[in-house]
Amino acid sequence: MLETYCNASRQRINHDKSSIFFSRGCPGSMREAIKNSLQVHNESLSDRYLGMPTDVGHSKNGTFKYLRDRVWEKVK
Known part of the structure; x- marks a missing residue:
């Protein structure tokens, strides 16, 4: 599927910059495959991508608190 996209868009995947993220329950053998x-x-994923957190989890209020605080400071 990625190869089809690359051929259609004339873009190429930079494997040196690419990373992948798996959930905790994903078996190691499947990750490797x-x-x-x-x-x-x-397999490492940074804490933020384009300024937004990459792993939100269950606590969305805590995760996006910094964003709410920044907007509130501008509103004041």
Whole structure:
């Protein structure tokens, strides 16, 4: 599917910059198979992407508190 996208868009995947994120319940063998299939070997994900948190979890109020605080400061 990614190869089809690349051919259609004329874009290429930079495997050095790519990373993948798995949920906690994903078995290690499946992680390895997916990483090998996609040729993405970096499994770490930074805390933020484009200024937004990458892992929100159950506590959305706590996760987005900084955003609410920044907007509130501008409103004041």
